[in-house]
Amino acid sequence: xxxxxxxxxxxxxxxxxxxxxxxxxxxxxxxxxxxxxxxxxxxxxxxxxxxxxxxxxxxxxxxxxxxxxxxxxxxxxxxxxxxxxxxxxxxxxxxxxxxxxxxxxxxxxxxxxxxxxxxxxxxxxxxxxxxxxxxxxxxxxxxxxxxxxxxxxxxxxxxxxxxxxxxxxxxxxxxxxxxxxxxxxxxxxxxxxxxxxxxxxxxxxxxxxxxxxxxxxxxxxxxxxxxxxxxxxxxxxxxxxxxxxxxxxxxxxxxxxxxxxxxxxxxxxxxxxxxxxxxxxxxxxxxxxxxxxxxxxxx
Amino acid sequence: xxxxxxxxxxxxxxxxxxxxxxxxxxxxxxxxxxxxxxxxxxxxxxxxxxxxxxxxxxxxxxxxxxxxxxxxxxxxxxxxxxxxxxxxxxxxxxxxxxxxxxxxxxxxxxxxxxxxxxxxxxxxxxxxxxxxxxxxxxxxxxxxxxxxxxxxxxxxxxxxxxxxxxxxxxxxxxxxxxxxxxxxxxxxxxxxxxxxxxxxxxxxxxxxxxxxxxxxxxxxxxxxxxxxxxxxxxxxxxxxxxxxxxxxxxxxxxxxxxxxxxxxxxxxxxxxxxxxxxxxxxxxxxxxxxxxxxxxxxxxxxxxxxxxxxxxxxxxxxxxxxxxxxxxxxxxxxxxxxxxxxxxxxxxxxxxxxxx
Numbered sequence: 076x077x078x079x080x081x082x083x084x085x086x087x088x089x090x091x092x093x094x095x096x097x098x099x100x101x102x103x104x105x106x107x108x109x110x111x112x113x114x115x116x117x118x119x120x121x122x123x124x125x126x127x128x129x130x131x132x133x134x135x136x137x138x139x140x141x142x143x144x145x146x147x148x149x150x151x152x153x154x155x156x157x158x159x160x161x162x163x164x165x166x167x168x169x170x171x172x173x174x175x176x177x178x179x180x181x182x183x184x185x186x187x188x189x190x191x192x193x194x195x196x197x198x199x200x201x202x203x204x205x206x207x208x209x210x211x212x213x214x215x216x217x218x219x220x221x222x223x224x225x226x227x228x229x230x231x232x233x234x235x236x237x238x239x240x241x242x243x244x245x246x247x248x249x250x251x252x253x254x255x256x257x258x259x260x261x262x263x264x265x266x267x268x269x270x271x272x273x274x275x276x277x278x279x280x281x282x283x284x285x286x287x288x289x290x291x292x293x294x295x296x297x298x299x300x301x302x303x304x305x306x307x308x309x310x311x312x313x314x315x316x317x318x319x320x321x322x323x324x325x326x327x328x329x330x331x332x333x334x335x336x337x338x339x340x341x342x343x344x345x346x347x348x349x350x351x352x353x354x355x356x357x358x359x360x361x362x363x364x365x366x367x368x369x370x371x372x373x374x
Numbered sequence: 375x376x377x378x379x380x381x382x383x384x385x386x387x388x389x390x391x392x393x394x395x396x397x398x399x400x401x402x403x404x405x406x407x408x409x410x411x412x413x414x415x416x417x418x419x420x421x422x423x424x425x426x427x428x429x430x431x432x433x434x435x436x437x438x439x440x441x442x443x444x445x446x447x448x449x450x451x452x453x454x455x456x457x458x459x460x461x462x463x464x465x466x467x468x469x470x471x472x473x474x475x476x477x478x479x480x481x482x483x484x485x486x487x488x489x490x491x492x493x494x495x496x497x498x499x500x501x502x503x504x505x506x507x508x509x510x511x512x513x514x515x516x517x518x519x520x521x522x523x524x525x526x527x528x529x530x531x532x533x534x535x536x537x538x539x540x541x542x543x544x545x546x547x548x549x550x551x552x553x554x555x556x557x558x559x560x561x562x563x564x565x566x567x568x569x570x571x572x573x574x575x576x577x578x579x580x581x582x583x584x585x586x587x588x589x590x591x592x593x594x595x596x597x598x599x600x601x602x603x604x605x606x607x608x609x610x611x612x613x614x615x616x617x618x619x620x621x622x623x624x625x626x627x628x629x630x631x632x633x634x635x636x637x638x639x640x641x642x643x644x645x646x647x648x649x650x651x652x653x654x655x656x657x658x659x660x661x662x663x664x665x666x667x668x669x670x671x672x673x674x675x676x677x678x679x680x681x682x683x684x685x686x687x688x689x690x691x692x693x694x695x696x697x698x699x700x701x702x703x704x705x706x707x708x709x710x711x712x713x714x715x716x717x718x719x720x721x722x723x724x725x726x727x728x729x730x
Contacts, residue, residue, distance in 0.1 A: 166702075167702050171702060174698025177692060177694025178691075178698075180689070180694070298517060344525065351499070351503075355503050356507050
């Protein structure tokens with residue numbers, strides 16, 4: 076009985092972990108290259124919408140790919156504004172969030188039922204049945220991806236170049252690296268993972284789109300990146316912790332006995348408080364690329 | 375083309391606005407509605423008559439204040455996006471005063487004071503972390519916004535809950551409400567409080583030594599530090615004054631907005647006002663006077679969106695799409711030169727007119 080409970084919570088946490096880990100892994104690439112994308116929340120939202128429509132048109136695998144592509148396109152727009160046009164990254168990101176919130180709400184009304192669009196079960200990604208509940212194959216992707224990205228960032232030449240344009244673009248420029256192009260591709264690749272996360276939410280995990288379906292996960296992913304100090308392996312751990320608390324808060328909200336002892340709202344805020352302590356240097360100290368957030372200009 | 379600084383800023387806003395509305399029109403068209411009818415309804419709903427204009431001003435009231443929070447930070451070279459969380463607590467602090475059934479004059483003043491103090495208090499952790507540990511304010515304010523949200527969810531459902539209606543907080547007592555300026559609309563005297571705050575912030579930034587120090591830090595932090603301006607003082611002043619206006623924005627909503635004068639669970643009526651304030655600040659080019667006009671424009675879009683939905687069937691959410699596009703393009707520093715740049719790289723032949 077207790078074991079079943081524990082396994083259920085673990086499985087729930089793993090499902091909640093997937094979108095956060097995917098998005099945060101992507102953002103690690105972007106931030107390593109020097110671009111801080113606060114618009115991840117909006118990318119998840121729009122991709123949840125396009126992913127759901129893609130899945131309904133041509134199956135769940137296509138849906139996930141449509142989400143990935145949507146993220147890539149929005150990432151190109153954000154990256155283009157913030158590299159070649161030297162845009163202020165935080166402002167551009169906030170613009171994307173506003174745009175996405177409007178577009179998805181508009182789209183949902185256009186589709187008929189205001190505020191809610193359910194993806195029928197036959198269009199959702201098939202999960203593996205286990206004795207403790209369904210297990211999504213996307214969990215495996217979310218676990219493998221950070222490992223792959225760790226190798227990419229710290230063990231390959233491309234990874235070195237990505238980190239160089241984030242740390243010292245002047246030097247990288249002299250070394251012959253195309254700063255704007257590499258930054259653009261890095262942030263677009265990162266954004267496409269946020270798009271995949273959005274499609275996972277609608278095509279697999281929750282199976283529906285609402286105008287608040289992203290539910291702050293883009294911001295949680297940003298917090299996870301901070302928590303990780305741009306190490307993809309720590310993103311995996313951070314993503315699991317956030318997923319665990321996300322799941323635990325929902326669980327506590329439904330348990331009257333525990334709710335009296337500790338309100339669910341305090342469990343839900345715990346990961347943010349922990350992240351705040353991490354950045355404050357109480358628990359370790361996060362280090363970021365020197366040139367993060369600064370548009371590159373040749374002198 | 376070279377413009378004096380002020381004209382250049384205005385030109386940039388207009389260019390971004392034109393792009394935003396063009397993208398909006400394309401989307402309206404794409405989904406099979408009529409863009410011209412939609413925009414006509416939008417304009418009439420925003421500024422067509424006294425009622426519409428009053429609603430636009432009512433929407434602008436809190437936006438002016440949250441925009442000021444961001445603008446003060448921006449002038450000081452900081453990116454303070456904490457208005458969102460500070461606004462929630464400001465609103466709830468104003469509601470909380472009504473819990474105690476105080477004499478009327480006292481409860482009005484105390485509601486305002488508690489709201490601004492709550493906002494300022496919630497800005498302190500970010501300010502202290504930045505001043506002492508060098509923590510970037512974007513990260514700390516994002517975290518504080520979420521902590522504030524969950525704290526407020528708790529306060530709304532467990533402490534300040536209306537015993538008769540569990541879905542909302544108690545309402546602000548009648549004596550602590552701002553009287554309506556135009557009967558039958560949502561516009562209260564709160565608009566004058568917002569305008570007054572904008573003027574105060576203008577005077578602070580451009581007519582005081584502290585304001586000079588803030589702007590100097592924003593222009594060049596190293597030079598400012600070398601000139602003897604103490605960074606930690608600037609950080610504290612910027613965050614606290616931003617927190618005061620954000621808290622006041624929350625108070626304006628619960629004390630000045632009919633009909634409920636309370637907050638529903640999930641805070642739908644105030645959620646997002648902080649981030650929209652950021653957009654308003656960008657459109658107003660981070661200047662208090664520009665912000666007043668930008669907030670009225672923004673408030674007008676929200677009010678006009680309703681009319682657009684009613685008479686042209688275009689969902690009012692479209693105005694957010696336009697807002698988002700405008701903000702995205704305003705991020706580009708040399709937007710006005712964009713067209714010159716396009717000419718330089720060569721416009722594809724199909725877009726060229728025959729004569730050239």
